[in-house]
Amino acid sequence: MIVDKLQAVQARILAACAEAGREAAAVRLLAVSKTFGPEAVLEALASGQRAFGENYIQEGVEKILAIRDMAAETLAATAAGPVEWHCIGPVQSNKTRLVAEYFDWVQSVDRLKIAQRLSEQRPENLPPLQVCLQVNIDGGSNKAGVSPQEALALASEVAQLPRLQLRGLMSIPEPAPDFVAACALHQRAAALFDQINQAGVLAQPMDTLSMGMTADLEAAIHAGSTMVRVGTAIFGRR
Protein backbone atom coordinates (compact mmCIF):
# COMPACT_ATOMS: atom_id res chain seq x y z
CA MET A 1 0.00 0.00 0.00
CA ILE A 2 1.27 3.43 -0.96
CA VAL A 3 0.09 4.87 2.34
CA ASP A 4 2.34 2.47 4.29
CA LYS A 5 5.33 3.13 2.07
CA LEU A 6 4.81 6.89 2.42
CA GLN A 7 4.82 6.51 6.18
CA ALA A 8 7.98 4.44 6.04
CA VAL A 9 9.71 7.13 3.96
CA GLN A 10 8.54 9.82 6.36
CA ALA A 11 9.96 7.77 9.22
CA ARG A 12 13.31 7.56 7.39
CA ILE A 13 13.28 11.35 6.95
CA LEU A 14 12.47 11.88 10.64
CA ALA A 15 15.23 9.52 11.74
CA ALA A 16 17.76 11.14 9.42
CA CYS A 17 16.84 14.61 10.69
CA ALA A 18 17.19 13.48 14.30
CA GLU A 19 20.53 11.85 13.52
CA ALA A 20 21.75 15.05 11.85
CA GLY A 21 20.41 17.32 14.60
CA ARG A 22 18.01 19.03 12.19
CA GLU A 23 14.34 19.85 12.61
CA ALA A 24 11.99 17.47 10.82
CA ALA A 25 10.14 20.42 9.28
CA ALA A 26 13.34 21.43 7.49
CA VAL A 27 13.02 18.63 4.93
CA ARG A 28 10.15 18.29 2.46
CA LEU A 29 9.21 15.12 0.64
CA LEU A 30 8.66 15.22 -3.11
CA ALA A 31 6.91 12.05 -4.26
CA VAL A 32 8.29 11.14 -7.69
CA SER A 33 5.35 9.62 -9.54
CA LYS A 34 6.92 9.25 -13.00
CA THR A 35 5.69 6.18 -14.91
CA PHE A 36 2.89 5.59 -12.36
CA GLY A 37 -0.72 6.45 -13.18
CA PRO A 38 -3.12 8.97 -11.66
CA GLU A 39 -4.54 6.24 -9.38
CA ALA A 40 -1.20 5.99 -7.58
CA VAL A 41 -1.10 9.78 -7.18
CA LEU A 42 -4.66 9.73 -5.82
CA GLU A 43 -3.67 7.15 -3.24
CA ALA A 44 -0.79 9.33 -2.08
CA LEU A 45 -3.07 12.40 -2.05
CA ALA A 46 -5.50 10.54 0.18
CA SER A 47 -2.78 10.09 2.77
CA GLY A 48 -1.88 13.77 2.73
CA GLN A 49 1.05 13.90 0.29
CA ARG A 50 0.82 17.03 -1.87
CA ALA A 51 4.08 17.55 -3.81
CA PHE A 52 4.71 15.32 -6.84
CA GLY A 53 7.63 15.13 -9.26
CA GLU A 54 7.44 14.20 -12.93
CA ASN A 55 10.30 13.64 -15.37
CA TYR A 56 8.51 13.36 -18.70
CA ILE A 57 6.61 16.52 -19.52
CA GLN A 58 3.89 15.09 -21.72
CA GLU A 59 3.17 12.31 -19.22
CA GLY A 60 3.20 14.85 -16.40
CA VAL A 61 0.68 17.15 -18.08
CA GLU A 62 -1.70 14.27 -18.77
CA LYS A 63 -1.51 13.26 -15.11
CA ILE A 64 -2.00 16.83 -13.90
CA LEU A 65 -5.17 17.12 -15.98
CA ALA A 66 -6.45 13.70 -14.87
CA ILE A 67 -5.89 14.58 -11.21
CA ARG A 68 -7.69 17.92 -11.62
CA ASP A 69 -10.74 15.97 -12.75
CA MET A 70 -10.49 13.15 -10.21
CA ALA A 71 -9.16 14.69 -7.03
CA ALA A 72 -11.67 17.28 -5.86
CA GLU A 73 -13.25 14.96 -3.31
CA THR A 74 -9.98 13.53 -2.07
CA LEU A 75 -8.53 17.01 -1.64
CA ALA A 76 -11.57 18.23 0.24
CA ALA A 77 -11.46 15.20 2.55
CA THR A 78 -7.84 15.78 3.61
CA ALA A 79 -7.24 19.41 4.48
CA ALA A 80 -3.62 19.54 3.37
CA GLY A 81 -3.75 22.25 0.71
CA PRO A 82 -3.44 22.23 -3.07
CA VAL A 83 -1.46 19.75 -5.17
CA GLU A 84 1.99 20.94 -6.21
CA TRP A 85 3.63 19.63 -9.40
CA HIS A 86 7.40 19.70 -9.92
CA CYS A 87 9.07 19.11 -13.26
CA ILE A 88 12.34 17.31 -12.50
CA GLY A 89 13.28 16.01 -15.96
CA PRO A 90 15.10 17.55 -18.94
CA VAL A 91 13.30 20.52 -20.55
CA GLN A 92 13.83 21.09 -24.27
CA SER A 93 12.88 24.41 -25.88
CA ASN A 94 9.80 22.94 -27.54
CA LYS A 95 8.44 21.83 -24.13
CA THR A 96 8.86 25.06 -22.14
CA ARG A 97 5.32 26.23 -22.83
CA LEU A 98 3.78 23.09 -21.32
CA VAL A 99 6.02 23.40 -18.25
CA ALA A 100 5.17 27.10 -17.84
CA GLU A 101 1.44 26.47 -18.17
CA TYR A 102 0.99 23.32 -16.06
CA PHE A 103 3.72 22.96 -13.44
CA ASP A 104 4.24 24.87 -10.18
CA TRP A 105 7.97 24.19 -9.98
CA VAL A 106 10.73 23.22 -12.36
CA GLN A 107 13.91 21.86 -10.77
CA SER A 108 15.87 21.03 -13.91
CA VAL A 109 16.79 24.43 -15.37
CA ASP A 110 20.41 24.45 -16.51
CA ARG A 111 20.52 27.07 -19.28
CA LEU A 112 19.53 30.73 -19.45
CA LYS A 113 17.69 30.29 -22.75
CA ILE A 114 15.29 27.77 -21.20
CA ALA A 115 14.74 30.02 -18.18
CA GLN A 116 13.95 32.99 -20.42
CA ARG A 117 11.38 31.02 -22.38
CA LEU A 118 9.76 29.75 -19.17
CA SER A 119 9.52 33.31 -17.85
CA GLU A 120 8.03 34.64 -21.11
CA GLN A 121 5.53 31.79 -21.31
CA ARG A 122 4.38 31.72 -17.68
CA PRO A 123 0.68 32.72 -17.79
CA GLU A 124 -0.23 36.02 -16.11
CA ASN A 125 -2.95 34.45 -13.98
CA LEU A 126 -0.54 32.04 -12.29
CA PRO A 127 2.01 32.80 -9.57
CA PRO A 128 5.66 32.92 -10.67
CA LEU A 129 7.12 29.54 -11.64
CA GLN A 130 9.31 28.26 -8.79
CA VAL A 131 12.74 27.31 -10.10
CA CYS A 132 15.75 25.27 -9.01
CA LEU A 133 18.92 25.13 -11.07
CA GLN A 134 20.13 21.61 -11.76
CA VAL A 135 23.82 21.40 -10.92
CA ASN A 136 26.15 18.74 -12.29
CA ILE A 137 28.01 18.43 -9.01
CA ASP A 138 30.24 15.47 -9.86
CA GLY A 139 31.03 16.54 -13.39
CA GLY A 140 29.66 13.49 -15.21
CA SER A 141 30.47 14.52 -18.79
CA ASN A 142 27.20 13.54 -20.48
CA LYS A 143 25.00 14.59 -17.59
CA ALA A 144 22.52 17.45 -17.48
CA GLY A 145 23.12 20.36 -15.16
CA VAL A 146 25.10 23.58 -15.05
CA SER A 147 28.71 23.18 -13.93
CA PRO A 148 29.49 24.39 -10.39
CA GLN A 149 31.77 27.06 -11.90
CA GLU A 150 28.91 28.53 -13.95
CA ALA A 151 26.15 28.17 -11.36
CA LEU A 152 26.57 31.57 -9.69
CA ALA A 153 26.35 33.50 -12.97
CA LEU A 154 23.28 31.52 -14.06
CA ALA A 155 21.63 32.01 -10.66
CA SER A 156 22.06 35.77 -10.78
CA GLU A 157 20.56 35.94 -14.28
CA VAL A 158 17.65 33.59 -13.57
CA ALA A 159 16.83 35.51 -10.36
CA GLN A 160 16.14 38.61 -12.47
CA LEU A 161 13.56 37.04 -14.77
CA PRO A 162 10.17 38.52 -13.93
CA ARG A 163 7.93 35.44 -14.03
CA LEU A 164 10.32 33.06 -12.27
CA GLN A 165 11.24 32.78 -8.62
CA LEU A 166 14.64 31.25 -8.02
CA ARG A 167 14.28 28.84 -5.07
CA GLY A 168 17.44 26.80 -5.08
CA LEU A 169 19.62 24.05 -6.48
CA MET A 170 18.89 20.45 -7.46
CA SER A 171 21.49 17.73 -7.90
CA ILE A 172 21.54 14.07 -8.91
CA PRO A 173 25.01 12.74 -8.05
CA GLU A 174 26.18 9.34 -9.25
CA PRO A 175 25.49 6.51 -6.79
CA ALA A 176 28.22 6.46 -4.15
CA PRO A 177 29.78 3.27 -2.70
CA ASP A 178 28.95 4.11 0.92
CA PHE A 179 27.39 6.66 3.28
CA VAL A 180 30.57 8.70 3.77
CA ALA A 181 31.18 9.03 0.04
CA ALA A 182 27.53 9.95 -0.57
CA CYS A 183 27.73 12.63 2.15
CA ALA A 184 30.87 14.09 0.58
CA LEU A 185 29.14 14.48 -2.79
CA HIS A 186 26.05 16.07 -1.27
CA GLN A 187 28.24 18.37 0.80
CA ARG A 188 29.71 19.76 -2.41
CA ALA A 189 26.23 20.80 -3.52
CA ALA A 190 25.52 22.25 -0.07
CA ALA A 191 28.74 24.28 -0.16
CA LEU A 192 27.86 25.66 -3.60
CA PHE A 193 24.39 26.56 -2.33
CA ASP A 194 25.90 28.52 0.60
CA GLN A 195 28.47 30.15 -1.64
CA ILE A 196 25.81 31.44 -4.08
CA ASN A 197 23.62 32.71 -1.24
CA GLN A 198 26.57 34.52 0.32
CA ALA A 199 27.85 36.05 -2.92
CA GLY A 200 25.52 39.01 -2.54
CA VAL A 201 24.01 38.78 -6.04
CA LEU A 202 20.53 37.52 -5.11
CA ALA A 203 17.90 39.92 -3.82
CA GLN A 204 16.30 36.97 -2.00
CA PRO A 205 18.34 34.04 -0.74
CA MET A 206 17.59 30.58 -2.10
CA ASP A 207 15.79 28.31 0.39
CA THR A 208 15.69 24.94 -1.39
CA LEU A 209 18.45 22.38 -1.71
CA SER A 210 16.86 19.47 -3.57
CA MET A 211 18.95 16.32 -3.21
CA GLY A 212 18.56 12.76 -2.03
CA MET A 213 16.51 9.92 -3.53
CA THR A 214 15.42 6.46 -2.38
CA ALA A 215 18.96 5.13 -2.05
CA ASP A 216 20.71 8.13 -0.49
CA LEU A 217 18.20 10.35 1.30
CA GLU A 218 19.92 9.88 4.69
CA ALA A 219 23.25 11.10 3.34
CA ALA A 220 21.56 14.02 1.58
CA ILE A 221 19.77 15.08 4.77
CA HIS A 222 23.02 14.76 6.69
CA ALA A 223 24.58 17.19 4.20
CA GLY A 224 21.75 19.73 4.41
CA SER A 225 19.09 18.73 1.87
CA THR A 226 15.78 20.57 2.29
CA MET A 227 13.86 18.44 -0.23
CA VAL A 228 14.26 14.75 -0.96
CA ARG A 229 12.81 13.35 -4.20
CA VAL A 230 11.64 9.80 -3.64
CA GLY A 231 10.07 7.50 -6.21
CA THR A 232 10.87 3.81 -5.76
CA ALA A 233 10.39 3.68 -1.98
CA ILE A 234 6.86 5.13 -2.34
CA PHE A 235 5.45 3.77 -5.59
CA GLY A 236 7.61 0.68 -6.13
CA ARG A 237 9.98 -0.39 -8.87
CA ARG A 238 9.66 1.22 -12.28
Ligand SMILES: *Cc1c(COP(=O)(O)O)cnc(C)c1O
Ligand atom coordinates in the same frame (compact mmCIF):
# COMPACT_ATOMS: atom_id res chain seq x y z
C1 LIG B 1 13.44 9.19 -10.79
C2 LIG B 1 14.01 10.35 -10.08
C3 LIG B 1 13.99 10.43 -8.68
C4 LIG B 1 13.48 9.31 -7.78
O1 LIG B 1 14.40 8.26 -7.76
P1 LIG B 1 14.15 6.97 -6.82
O2 LIG B 1 15.50 6.34 -6.79
O3 LIG B 1 13.12 6.15 -7.50
O4 LIG B 1 13.72 7.47 -5.50
C5 LIG B 1 14.47 11.59 -8.09
N1 LIG B 1 14.96 12.61 -8.83
C6 LIG B 1 15.01 12.57 -10.17
C7 LIG B 1 15.54 13.73 -10.92
C8 LIG B 1 14.55 11.43 -10.83
O5 LIG B 1 14.62 11.40 -12.17
